[in-house]
Amino acid sequence: MTQITACIDGSPGAIAVCDAAAWVSAQLQTPLTLLHVLEKAGQNGTDLSGSIGLGSREHLLQQLTELDAERARLAMEHSRIMLDAARERAQNNGAVEPKISQRHGRLSEEVLPLAEDSRVLVMGRQGMDHPDPAVATLGSQLETVLRSVACPVLITTGVSFRKPTRFMLAYDGSEAVERVIETYADSSLLNGVECHLVMVNHTGAEQVAKFEAAQARLEKSGFTVVPRQCEGDVLSILNDYQFRHQIDLIVMGAYGHSRIRQFFVGSHTRNMVSHSKVPLLLLR
Amino acid sequence: MLNTIKREWFSNIRGDLLAGTVVALALIPEAIAFSIIAGVDPKVGLYASFCIAVIIAFVGGRPGMISAATGAMSLLMVTLVKEHGLEYLLAASLLCGVIQIGAGYLKLGDLMRFVSRSVVTGFVNALAILIFMAQLPELTNVTWHVYAMTAAGLGIIYLFPYVPKVGSWLPSPLVCILTITAVAMIWGIDVRTVADMGELPDTLPIFLWPDVPLTLETLWIILPYSLALAAVGLLESMMTSTIVDELTDTDSNKNRECKGQGVANIGSSLLGGMAGCAMIGQSIINVKSGGRGRLSTFVAGFFLLIMVVFLDEWIGQIPMAALVAVMIMVSIGTFSWESITNLKKHPLSTNIVMLATVSVVVATHNLALGVLVGVLLASLFFANKIGRFMVVKSEENEPGERTYKVVGQVFFASSDAFNKSFDFREAVNKVTIDLTHAHFWDITSVSALDKVVIKFRREGAEVELIGLNEASATIVDRFGVHDKPEEVEKMMAGH
Numbered sequence: 207m208t209q210i211t212a213c214i215d216g217s218p219g220a221i222a223v224c225d226a227a228a229w230v231s232a233q234l235q236t237p238l239t240l241l242h243v244l245e246k247a248g249q250n251g252t253d254l255s256g257s258i259g260l261g262s263r264e265h266l267l268q269q270l271t272e273l274d275a276e277r278a279r280l281a282m283e284h285s286r287i288m289l290d291a292a293r294e295r296a297q298n299n300g301a302v303e304p305k306i307s308q309r310h311g312r313l314s315e316e317v318l319p320l321a322e323d324s325r326v327l328v329m330g331r332q333g334m335d336h337p338d339p340a341v342a343t344l345g346s347q348l349e350t351v352l353r354s355v356a357c358p359v360l361i362t363t364g365v366s367f368r369k370p371t372r373f374m375l376a377y378d379g380s381e382a383v384e385r386v387i388e389t390y391a392d393s394s395l396l397n398g399v400e401c402h403l404v405m406v407n408h409t410g411a412e413q414v415a416k417f418e419a420a421q422a423r424l425e426k427s428g429f430t431v432v433p434r435q436c437e438g439d440v441l442s443i444l445n446d447y448q449f450r451h452q453i454d455l456i457v458m459g460a461y462g463h464s465r466i467r468q469f470f471v472g473s474h475t476r477n478m479v480s481h482s483k484v485p486l487l488l489l490r
Numbered sequence: 491m492l493n494t495i496k497r498e499w500f501s502n503i504r505g506d507l508l509a510g511t512v513v514a515l516a517l518i519p520e521a522i523a524f525s526i527i528a529g530v531d532p533k534v535g536l537y538a539s540f541c542i543a544v545i546i547a548f549v550g551g552r553p554g555m556i557s558a559a560t561g562a563m564s565l566l567m568v569t570l571v572k573e574h575g576l577e578y579l580l581a582a583s584l585l586c587g588v589i590q591i592g593a594g595y596l597k598l599g600d601l602m603r604f605v606s607r608s609v610v611t612g613f614v615n616a617l618a619i620l621i622f623m624a625q626l627p628e629l630t631n632v633t634w635h636v637y638a639m640t641a642a643g644l645g646i647i648y649l650f651p652y653v654p655k656v657g658s659w660l661p662s663p664l665v666c667i668l669t670i671t672a673v674a675m676i677w678g679i680d681v682r683t684v685a686d687m688g689e690l691p692d693t694l695p696i697f698l699w700p701d702v703p704l705t706l707e708t709l710w711i712i713l714p715y716s717l718a719l720a721a722v723g724l725l726e727s728m729m730t731s732t733i734v735d736e737l738t739d740t741d742s743n744k745n746r747e748c749k750g751q752g753v754a755n756i757g758s759s760l761l762g763g764m765a766g767c768a769m770i771g772q773s774i775i776n777v778k779s780g781g782r783g784r785l786s787t788f789v790a791g792f793f794l795l796i797m798v799v800f801l802d803e804w805i806g807q808i809p810m811a812a813l814v815a816v817m818i819m820v821s822i823g824t825f826s827w828e829s830i831t832n833l834k835k836h837p838l839s840t841n842i843v844m845l846a847t848v849s850v851v852v853a854t855h856n857l858a859l860g861v862l863v864g865v866l867l868a869s870l871f872f873a874n875k876i877g878r879f880m881v882v883k884s885e886e887n888e889p890g891e892r893t894y895k896v897v898g899q900v901f902f903a904s905s906d907a908f909n910k911s912f913d914f915r916e917a918v919n920k921v922t923i924d925l926t927h928a929h930f931w932d933i934t935s936v937s938a939l940d941k942v943v944i945k946f947r948r949e950g951a952e953v954e955l956i957g958l959n960e961a962s963a964t965i966v967d968r969f970g971v972h973d974k975p976e977e978v979e980k981m982m983a984g985h
Contacts (some may be wrong), residue, residue, distance in 0.1 A: 246739070254779050255651035256512045256661030258771055258823025266778050267737055274739060314493070350493055 209305075210238045211320045212328040213313060214292050216284075219330035222362040224292045226485060227328040228299035229369050230360060233395050236325055237303040240292050242285045243313040244278070282308065314350040321355040326395070328360045331479065344480050352460060352475075358389070358489045359460075363482055370399050370455035370485070376444055377405040379416050382459030386489045387420055390457065391427040399455065401429045404447055406440045441477055448484060460488040498553045502782045509781025510789025513556055513772055515664045517543070517794050518805065519816040520772070521559050522684055527624045528564035528764060529571040530579065531688030535559040536798050537695045538763025543791025545754040551746030552731040553784045554738060556772040557754060558791070561621045562722050563765050565855050570715045578712055580700035583765035585709075585716035587755030590724060594749030602728045602744065608840045609864035610729050611829045612847025614770065616860055617726075618825035619852055625814045625821075628682070635679050636811045643670050643815025663816045670812035671804075684813070685806030692802050694795070695761040720752075721858040723767035727751050730768035737777045771820045839871040877903030880928075882911035890919040896961075901931035905938035914945050921946050926957035929964045936962065 212227030214220045224240070231238035289306040296304040309316040313333070321327050332345040352359055373396060377383055390396050401424055405417050417433070424431050432451075436443055448456065460475045479486055517539050525535030539558035546557040571579050593599075629636065643666045650662040674681060684690070702708050731742045747768075755765045776786055798805060833841050843864050851860030880898035887893055900908050923942070930936055939958075946953045 253651075253658050254508060254512050254661060255658055256516050256663055256775050256779065257647050257651055257819060258774055258778075259648060259819070260822065261827050262778070262823045263733065263737075263770075263774055263826075264828055266774060270737055270739075270777075346493060346496070 208237070209320075209324050210234065210236050210326050210328065211317070211324040212238065212240050212292075212296075213317060213330070214240050214242050214289060215313075215330075215333050216288060217330065217332065217334045217336070218365045219332060219362060220288075220292065221295075222365055222367040222485075223328055223330045224295050225299055225367040226360055226362045228296040228301035228304075229367070230326050230328060230395065231296070231302045231304070232300040233397060234325060234393070235302055237305065238296055238301040239305045239307055239320065239324075240289055240296065241307045241309065241317065241320060242289050243309050243311060243316045244281050244285055245312060246274075246310070278310075312347070314347040314354070317351055318354060321351075321357055324357045326358050326360055327351075327355055328362070331361055331363050344476065348479070349476070352488060352490070356490055358487060361479060361486045361488065363485060367485060368454065370396075372400040372402060372451065372453050373455040373457050373487075374402040374404055374444070374448055374451075374453040375457045376440075377403055377408075377417055377420060379405075379408060379413050380459070382489075384420070386457060386459045387423060389489055391424055391429075396429070396457070399429075401431045402447070402451060402453060403431055403433050404444065405433075405435045406443050407437055409435075409437070440474070441481065444478070445481060445483075448482075454484050456482055456484060456486045458486065458488060460490055498784050500783070500785065502780075503785065505780035506783045506785035507789055509776050509779035510786040511793055512661045512779045513776050513781065513786070513790040514793035514797065515661050516772060516775055516816075517556075517558055517790060518798065519663065519667060519808070519813045520561075520769075520820065521794070522687070522805075522808075523624075523813050523817050524559045524561050524564040525764070526687050527561060528567040528579070530567075530576055530764065531690075532684060533689050533691040534576065534579075534762065534764050535564075536691050536763075536794070537761055538758045538766050540791045540795040540798075541695065541758040541761050541763050542754040542766045543787055543794065545757045546750050547784045547788035547791065549746075549753045550750035550784070550787070551743035551748075552734055552768075553742075554773070554776060554782045554786055555727075555731055555734045555742075555747075555768050556776050556787055556790055557727065557751065557766060557768045558772065558794075559764055559766040560723075560726065560769050561624065562617055562726050562857050563719055563767055565620055565624070565857075566715065566718050566722060567764060568855075570712070574711060577701045578708070579764055580698075580759045580762065581702045581708065582712040582715045582719065583755055583759035583763070584700060585712055586719040586723065586765045587752040587757075587759065589716055589720040590752030590755060591749050592752075593720065593724060594745050594747075594752060597745050598724070599728060599744030599748045602732070604865055604869075605725070605729075605861065606843065606865070606868045608836075608844040609847050609861055609868060610732075611826050612844040612864050613725065613729065613851070613857060613861055614824060614826050615829060615844070616848045616851035616857060617770070618821040619848065620855065620857075621817060621824065622821040623852075625817050628810050628814045633681070635681055636809075636814075639670050639674070639679075639681065639809060639811035640815050640818070642673075643667075643812050644818060646670075647815060647819050663819065666815055667808055667812045670815070671808050674809045675807060679809075682810045683806060684808045684810065687810070690802045690806055691795075691798055694799060695763070697760055698762050700759065718856060718858050719755075719765050721861075722856075723751055723755070723765060724748055725857065725861055726770070727768035730770050730773050733770060734773050734777060737774070738782060771824050774823070839875075843868045843871065873901075873903040877901070877907070880904045880907060882908065884911075884913070887922075890917075891922075892916065892918050892920075893922040893924060895924045895926075896928035898927070899929050899931060900935040900938070902934040905935050908935070908938050909942060912942050912946075914949055917949070918951050920952045920954070922954045922956060924956045925961040928957075928961045930962045931964055933965070936965065 210227055210231045212223050214223060227238055285308055293304045293306050336343055403421055421431050421433050521535040521539040522532040525532045542557045567579055570582060646666040646669055647662045650665050651657045727747055728744060731747055735742050751767060846867050847860045847864035850863045851857050876899055880900055883895040885893055943953050
């Protein structure tokens with residue numbers, strides 16, 4: 207657990223990722239690594255002549271290799287320029303010792319070894335395949351990454367990121383949320399950020415007692431806590447609350463249920479991530 | 491999971507559709523030609539190509555590789571069809587599929603690492619030669635029309651791609667077949683056509699259990715064929731997948747491919763098709779035309795069937811000469827011409843392995859035998875080389891005392907040399923054999939050491955062995971520890 211990893215690519219949302227990562231790095235005083243994974247573009251040239259002649263295989267191999275080599279060389283150069291710019295930006299925003307790293311392959315595979323050694327992983331909600339970051343969709347690799355890494359993940363939305371001043375924690379009394387509270391109560395990551403503890407649709411006395419205990423736990427660690435209980439449709443209430451109280455970070459546990467349940471019931475996490483207007487901090 | 495499906499099937503839709511269509515067009519003449527080699531109706535090969543391509547698209551381990559009825563497999567079936575008929579071929583194909591699935595579960599795909607580069611080259615060259623030789627019957631005792639048509643066909647295939655624009659958009663083998671067929675039909679030239687070779691498919695394939703008696707006798711008839719088919723099919727598939735891996739710079743799952751080939755062959759045999767495997771030439775055409783995903787294989791099989799079922803009247807009119815031209819192109823394209831120029835560069839042992847593989851195949855028409863011979867020869871040459879990694883140094887410490895230092899690899903190939911390096915005639919009181927820098931790999935080497943010790947004792951010398959335990963640690967079968975480099979290092983350094 208010695209670094210912060212941020213996944214940068216050429217999409218408009220990369221700036222937000224870079225700024226968010228710089229903030230995390232400064233809050234935790236932990237070195238930042240900016241990662242760009244060079245994904246291989248689809249296919250190379252088409253020749254539909256359908257004939258194979260003398261040494262076709264060797265010829266084709268040579269041709270494909272040359273095309274790939276040229277493309278990879280350009281992509282690496284481009285990526286290097288992009289990463290250097292991101293490093294400078296992060297440095298100016300107070301990140302600790304920003305480093306850069308380039309890998310070939312798929313993001314969802316290459317990020318894993320880095321994530322193992324990371325305190326927080328920062329990535330954007332969508333990558334290059336979704337040109338407009340304001341549209342609420344999930345990138346194709348985000349969920350795979352969320353499910354396979356063990357460290358907390360900060361997901362940025364849109365094209366910009368500002369330092370959070372108020373974060374919202376949706377409390378449902380589950381083990382997952384208790385673990386979230388335990389994790390962040392003693393961490394310096396959310397230092398100085400006001401906590402809005404929101405409980406939806408839990409009115410039993412036992413639940414309320416647990417809610418108050420959670421509030422006390424957070425206050426003991428020095429958080430300013432604004433408690434709130436309400437009823438209604440979870441997703442719309444949380445989104446509404448976020449909007450009205452100018453919450454600029456949502457903190458939550460992620461994927462409490464199995465993939466099978468998610469297939470039938472759908473996933474809160476998925477809904478929250480795809481509809482949120484502000485960055486989310488997820489803990490597995 | 492969903493991501494994998496999306497990547498393997500739909501990441502390259504346009505390229506896969508186009509390439510699949512090109513491959514389907516190229517598959518038709520080949521499937522017909524291979525059926526004729528095997529001695530069955532063209533529809534058997536066409537149904538097989540459809541089934542295998544479509545099934546392997548789902549269950550194979552190498553996206554973008556084309557599997558269908560192949561020459562290597564048809565050559566193995568000839569005698570079975572001649573002596574027992576089509577139904578036994580279907581039964582043999584079914585059993586072949588079962589064996590291949592078993593091989594997949596036993597992870598025999600990993601055995602491909604024992605097949606050296608020169609054996610692969612030999613296999614490919616032998617295959618090309620066999621495909622070419624299989625065309626010769628069509629070119630003997632025929633009128634000059636056939637020669638003219640074949641020559642014109644080859645001309646079209648190789649020159650058409652140079653025509654600007656159209657050249658790179660229309661598959662030249664298709665142009666060749668269309669032109670030659672048109673010429674033959676317009677002038678009414680009387681040459682042999684595909685329709686003369688047997689029945690063409692006029693319906694979609696239907697499910698059929700092979701009509702053979704389920705007895706032990708049947709099993710003994712088909713088993714040798716099934717084993718040979720399974721072995722050759724897997725070999726060619728593994729080699730082709732290595733080639734596609736290399737061309738596309740991606741990885742494949744070899745054991746899944748083994749099981750997939752088995753499932754595809756079972757499916758093919760139950761729908762009235764013969765056994766098949768991956769095709770080197772077609773897979774290269776697919777990659778060249780821009781095919782990368784599973785969709786390309788599926789499209790190839792699917793279009794093949796559609797075209798064949800609806801165009802059967804027309805396909806029957808194709809002169810055999812046009813098919814022969816296409817097959818000659820395939821054999822030329824499959825042959826590794828580089829290997830001929832490499833003969834001068836490569837060491838003699840490598841060349842012998844390659845040439846032995848080729849000659850055994852051409853002599854027996856069995857690719858499995860050729861590969862077996864090639865692999866055996868390659869291993870012997872290797873053992874011989876490693877056997878030379880052994881020296882015994884001897885020095886006299888003081889009068890009547892001698893130390894032998896053994897350095898290197900002692901095993902069956904070097905134990906003779908090991909024995910000979912000791913001087914038993916010398917009259918000494920004490921002999922020290924220092925094995926600190928030696929490795930004993932097998933029982934032969936240990937018994938050789940025993941003999942040496944006994945001989946010295948008989949001459950009246952006292953023998954002391956140093957470092958025997960460490961030197962013989964390598965006798966155990968599973969000694970190597972790939973994932974613990976420090977262990978290997980310790981073992982290989984002088985203990």
